[in-house]
Amino acid sequence: MTTYMDDTEPLLRVSDLRITLARHGQYVDVVRDLSLEVAAGEMLAVVGESGAGKSVTARAVLGLLPTGMRASGSVRLDGRELAGVSQRVHRELRGRRMGFVPQDALSVLNPVYPIGDQLALAVRSVQRLSRQAAHERVVAALDRVGIPDAARRARAYPHEFSGGMRQRAVIAMATVNDPALVIADEPTTALDPTVQAQILGMLDGLREQSGMAVVLVTHDLAVAATHADRVLVMYAGRHVESGPIGKVLADPLAPYTAGLLASMPPREATGRRLRAIPGSPTVPGAHSPGCGFAPRCPAVADACLKDVPMPREINPGHLASCHRLGELPQRTTELYNEVLA
Structure with a gap:
């Protein structure tokens, strides 16, 4: 090589x-x-x-x-x-x-669960954190990628986000575990x-x-x-x-x-x-x-x-x-x- x-x-x-x-x-x-x-x-x-x-x-x-x-x-x-x-x-x-950001955010985000719940699952699947600690990490990740009022928007569903906001959420999911x-x-x-x-x-x-x-x-x-x-x-x-x-x-x-x-x-x-x-x-x-x-x-x-x-x-x-x-x-x-x- x-x-x-x-x-x-x-x-x-x-x-x-x-x-x-x-x-x-x-x-x-x-x-x-x-x-x-x-x-x-x-x-x-x-x-x-x-x-x-x-x-x-x-x-x-x-x-x-x-x-x-x-x-x-x-x-x-x-x-x-x-x-x-x-x-x-x-x-x-x-x-x-490793984190992965695909072309289509909707291929990753489940339409029937709030964005924050999906990110919290990504956190707790690899880290032993309480629900509260995982939620705080999720809010910090959403805030880091520029989603305003992250604590409130974490309760939103994918269809309530614009295309750009969904892509930010997927990047937050890919990077939430650093x-x-x-x-x-x-x-x-x-x-x-x-x-x-x-x-x-x-x-x-x-x-x-x-x-x-x-x-x-x-x-x-x-x-x-x-x-x-x-x-x-x-x-x-x-x-x-x-x-x-x-x-x-x-x-x-x-x-x-x-x-x-x-x-x-x-x-x-x-x-x-x-x-x-x-x-x-x-x-x-x-x-x-x-x-x-x-x-x-x-x-x-x-x-x-x-x-x-x-x-x-x-x-x-x-x-x-x-x-x-x-x-x-x-x-x-x-x-x-x-x-x-």
């Missing part, structure tokens, strides 16, 4: 992760040979188009893969190997050391830009207060640029590029990363149509012998069609998986300025 940070043990280390899906009696690869690391207090953004394997990677770390999927490789949290442990162990860790790691899977989906900014700013604040690490799954490079310390770009279940967010966005090395950047909406209206990477994302499991991005790549060469590129460190901490590294323009976005003009 290539070390993405330094030689100290990170909070989370995933090595050579492979996730397979049962389909028509066979197992096909959804994620292949993926490695990542996250340090305490750090936010890692995992970005890529739909189908890149971002969410299933997050769920493999949490031990929440859907039926029909299985994972192999190594997942270490606090130096402890989680690959192959029982669901009981995963449940204990999800309550104490986990070391929170995995947030598209936590601002379907929220308006103002509420999105508030939710992401709140996650930043929680990181600063508690030192927790965050893995942020997102398709939005602008979100990653604003909030993440490092970024991992995925395509077709594989590593494409990773490194400090400033380095990757200022000097993308892989054509796919450059394509994502070229497709970002401008900050100000220009009147031109939005750009898009030509072609469609690779269907999970439909992998070619070579680079999965080759059919859409403006810099494709013969080697790209034959062999899978592996991550190479180009600058300290900055890795890219591309056969043509060193041959491309220093700023690979130049490729797309021609193709998408």
Whole structure:
């Protein structure tokens, strides 16, 4: 495995992760040979188009893969190997050391119980606290995520909260036991830009207060640029590029990363149509012998069609998986300025 940070043990280390899906009696690869690391207090953004394997990677770390999927490789949290442990162990860790914020808050919140009761259950499932002590912890958690009049709103039901308030409640549930790691899977989906900014700013604040690490799954490079310390770009279940967010966005090395950047909406209206990477994302499991991005790549060469590129460190901490590294323009976005003009 290539070390993405330094030689100290990170909070989370995933090595050579492979996730397979049962389909028509066979197992096909959804994620292949993926490695990542996250340090305490750090936010890692995992970005890529739909189908890149971002969410299933997050769920493999949490031990929440859907039926029909299985994972192999190594997942270490606090130096402890989680690959192959029982669901009981995963449940204990999800309550104490790991928190999960899904895309849809209503998939987590039970509509027939008050918000506060649901958070109290999350507290008392891992801590021996009285009802009163658990209630006080719940109110403090709701207050910490910016829910006004938290003691009163703890008695409300999910349908009495707005979408943004429900998402805050889910973040409160994920962090109520002060986990070391929170995995947030598209936590601002379907929220308006103002509420999105508030939710992401709140996650930043929680990181600063508690030192927790965050893995942020997102398709939005602008979100990653604003909030993440490092970024991992995925395509077709594989590593494409990773490194400090400033380095990757200022000097993308892989054509796919450059394509994502070229497709970002401008900050100000220009009147031109939005750009898009030509072609469609690779269907999970439909992998070619070579680079999965080759059919859409403006810099494709013969080697790209034959062999899978592996991550190479180009600058300290900055890795890219591309056969043509060193041959491309220093700023690979130049490729797309021609193709998408």
